[in-house]
Amino acid sequence: MSDTTEFLAGLALFAGMPSDEIADLAGAMEERRLETGELLWRQGEEADGLHILRAGEVRVSARLPGGGEMELVRLGAGEVMGEIPLLDGGTRTASARTTEPSSLLFLARDGFNALLARVNPAAATLKRRIVVVACQRLRRRHAELAQSTEPGPQDSRADPQPASAGALAPTQALPLAYLQRIPFFVGMPTALVADLVGIGSTFEVATRRTLVGEGTVADAFYLTLNGAVEEVIHRPDGRRVRVGLAGPGRAFGYLGLIDGLPIVVASASRERVRLLGVPAAQFERLFHGDDPRAHAFLDALQRDLVTTLRQAERPQARLAASVT
Amino acid sequence: MCRVLGYLGRPISLEGVLFETDSSLARQTYSPRMMQSFLNLAGFGLAAWEPGSERPQEPLVYRVTTLPSFDPNLRSLARKLAPTCLIAHVRGVSWSPHEVVGNQNVHPFRFPGSRVTLAHNGHLRDFNRMRYELVSDVKPELIEHIGGTTDSEWIYALLMSQLEEPFGDPGLDEVAAAIRATLSRLRDVRARLGIATSSPVNLVVATGRRLVATRFSFDYGWYPDDDPILEVDLPYVSLWFAMGSAYVERDGEWYMVGDGDGGTPSSFLVASEPLTADTSGWLEAPEYSMLAVEMDSDDRIRVETVDLDV
Numbered sequence: 001m002s003d004t005t006e007f008l009a010g011l012a013l014f015a016g017m018p019s020d021e022i023a024d025l026a027g028a029m030e031e032r033r034l035e036t037g038e039l040l041w042r043q044g045e046e047a048d049g050l051h052i053l054r055a056g057e058v059r060v061s062a063r064l065p066g067g068g069e070m071e072l073v074r075l076g077a078g079e080v081m082g083e084i085p086l087l088d089g090g091t092r093t094a095s096a097r098t099t100e101p102s103s104l105l106f107l108a109r110d111g112f113n114a115l116l117a118r119v120n121p122a123a124a125t126l127k128r129r130i131v132v133v134a135c136q137r138l139r140r141r142h143a144e145l146a147q148s149t150e151p152g153p154q155d156s157r158a159d160p161q162p163a164s165a166g167a168l169a170p171t172q173a174l175p176l177a178y179l180q181r182i183p184f185f186v187g188m189p190t191a192l193v194a195d196l197v198g199i200g201s202t203f204e205v206a207t208r209r210t211l212v213g214e215g216t217v218a219d220a221f222y223l224t225l226n227g228a229v230e231e232v233i234h235r236p237d238g239r240r241v242r243v244g245l246a247g248p249g250r251a252f253g254y255l256g257l258i259d260g261l262p263i264v265v266a267s268a269s270r271e272r273v274r275l276l277g278v279p280a281a282q283f284e285r286l287f288h289g290d291d292p293r294a295h296a297f298l299d300a301l302q303r304d305l306v307t308t309l310r311q312a313e314r315p316q317a318r319l320a321a322s323v324t
Numbered sequence: 325m326c327r328v329l330g331y332l333g334r335p336i337s338l339e340g341v342l343f344e345t346d347s348s349l350a351r352q353t354y355s356p357r358m359m360q361s362f363l364n365l366a367g368f369g370l371a372a373w374e375p376g377s378e379r380p381q382e383p384l385v386y387r388v389t390t391l392p393s394f395d396p397n398l399r400s401l402a403r404k405l406a407p408t409c410l411i412a413h414v415r416g417v418s419w420s421p422h423e424v425v426g427n428q429n430v431h432p433f434r435f436p437g438s439r440v441t442l443a444h445n446g447h448l449r450d451f452n453r454m455r456y457e458l459v460s461d462v463k464p465e466l467i468e469h470i471g472g473t474t475d476s477e478w479i480y481a482l483l484m485s486q487l488e489e490p491f492g493d494p495g496l497d498e499v500a501a502a503i504r505a506t507l508s509r510l511r512d513v514r515a516r517l518g519i520a521t522s523s524p525v526n527l528v529v530a531t532g533r534r535l536v537a538t539r540f541s542f543d544y545g546w547y548p549d550d551d552p553i554l555e556v557d558l559p560y561v562s563l564w565f566a567m568g569s570a571y572v573e574r575d576g577e578w579y580m581v582g583d584g585d586g587g588t589p590s591s592f593l594v595a596s597e598p599l600t601a602d603t604s605g606w607l608e609a610p611e612y613s614m615l616a617v618e619m620d621s622d623d624r625i626r627v628e629t630v631d632l633d634v
Contacts, residue, residue, distance in 0.1 A: 044602050063604060093604075157633050178547075181554050227545040228560075228611075245611045248545045248558060270612065271544055 056102020
């Protein structure tokens with residue numbers, strides 16, 4: 001086992017992976033050495049991949065309105081930076097600069113995508129691991145929002161009613177031409193879209209109905225086909241905080257299927273909705289599967305999760321500005 | 325589909341927000357960052373209140389079909405004005421032989437003599453079926469002022485008809501209530517006509533010392549069969565805001581700086597999308613929400629965000 005492979009095997013992100021798979025990923029990485037005070041990336045730049053610190057220290061800071069800067073975190077040896085950008089690019093939300101001589105490993109998105117295109121099992125495993133990391137970040141963000149004392153919008157609406165058997169009207173699946181234009185299925189071959197839709201069931205629900213309750217165990221993956229589903233956290237002070245709106249092509253209620261934890265975000269129909277529901281067992285097979293259908297599903301799920309995470313993290317700009 | 329901008333607070337550089345930021349309103353006519361494949365080339369308009377001007381309670385209104393980037397008169401005007409209240413709008417329409425591009429259809433709308441102005445980012449589907457259903461809801465003395473063909477001007481007329489004194493100085497609560505009543509009436513008409521497809525209604529309404537903005541849609545997520553602009557319609561139309569002491573330029577970049585006086589803001593900026601590529605310092609308005617903003621006698625800003633359940 002090479003030095004780099006041995007180092008990676010000791011990190012949580014790669015824990016338990018076969019050494020030959022870790023070696024494949026190590027082979028796609030580039031080693032970089034930086035002096036004290038060198039810039040890794042600037043806030044606002046295109047995010048181009050994942051960085052792993054082998055030695056040294058990196059200071060991550062965000063620019064504040066008016067020109068000030070706030071330190072967010074300092075990272076040391078063994079820390080991983082940029083897991084989400086490895087999957088989905090985007091722009092850097094903060095700047096990173098070394099505070100001492102450092103060495104790091106860099107896995108570029110292009111190199112990682114090349115491994116995925118060759119259906120490299122290591123790349124697929126790493127992708128699943130990063131999906132779990134994204135879940136953890138989203139859970140932490142939900143916990144912050146639940147505890148936040150920032151006044152949210154006044155919401156004097158009555159609680160939604162439970163979705164009853166009478167409100168779940170089975171409906172025919174929609175034309176594939178429409179499905180292929182909504183976010184979850186964009187770019188997916190027609191046959192795969194039809195296959196995935198065929199695994200689940202399609203139904204309609206009236207407006208203002210609870211679809212997934214807080215504190216329950218996730219038992220299905222839901223995808224909005226028409227309408228909109230509101231994802232809400234109930235704060236201790238009684239206020240509701242909307243953490244997301246799942247419009248057409250956006251999924252909801254599935255975090256617990258990935259990490260096994262109870263649901264903390266309730267989902268209710270804001271408009272009348274048409275949904276695709278995929279039972280937990282089928283979701284498991286898709287998430288851990290190794291065939292084209294499973295890979296296509298994992299790609300779409302990862303995009304949806306990253307979109308959800310980015311939306312949930314957006315208000316942080318204000319929290320950062322108010323700390324100085 | 326349009327882009328809109330609203331402001332209330334201490335004097336702001338009109339040139340800055342229209343032309344100078346890296347995602348200024350003028351730039352959004354041809355390069356919006358938060359719209360799918362849409363250009364906003366069907367006209368530019370603004371209503372601006374400047375305290376030192378003649379009749380300061382009335383806005384300067386400027387509405388043209390000229391693209392702002394190629395309008396030297398607008399540039400000259402923008403260099404001179406520092407308004408304390410502003411609505412500005414660039415109009416976007418999808419191609420159709422029935423669309424009318426003309427000054428009468430440029431936002432913001434303001435009936436002569438009124439302090440209340442309105443701009444709209446969105447569209448009411450099947451509006452041609454709704455138009456004459458709304459006649460009975462618009463006060464007779466107002467309907468004669470409708471000069472264009474847009475759904476937006478009818479929304480304005482409907483809103484004005486909810487006000488006790490359309491040509492007076494309505495309070496913030498009255499404007500907010502009028503907006504709710506307007507949306508409620510539109511929903512009733514849609515229900516009666518069986519119109520149930522997505523229709524965004526992001527409004528900015530200003531009166532000089534008050535501003536109300538909505539981020540709202542009827543039947544979001546439902547589209548007509550074979551919608552040719554589905555990719556444009558799929559995202560919930562965006563609305564962002566920033567508030568603080570002042571919106572200024574420093575070292576070539578524009579920021580909303582400071583937390584205001586003792587934590588109370590004195591500048592409030594709302595727009596379809598942030599005016600800079602760097603969106604830190606901006607907050608996204610929640611979907612289905614209304615932002616109600618008022619400037620008090622000490623020129624401090626009070627902002628309230630409420631869920632809009634109509």
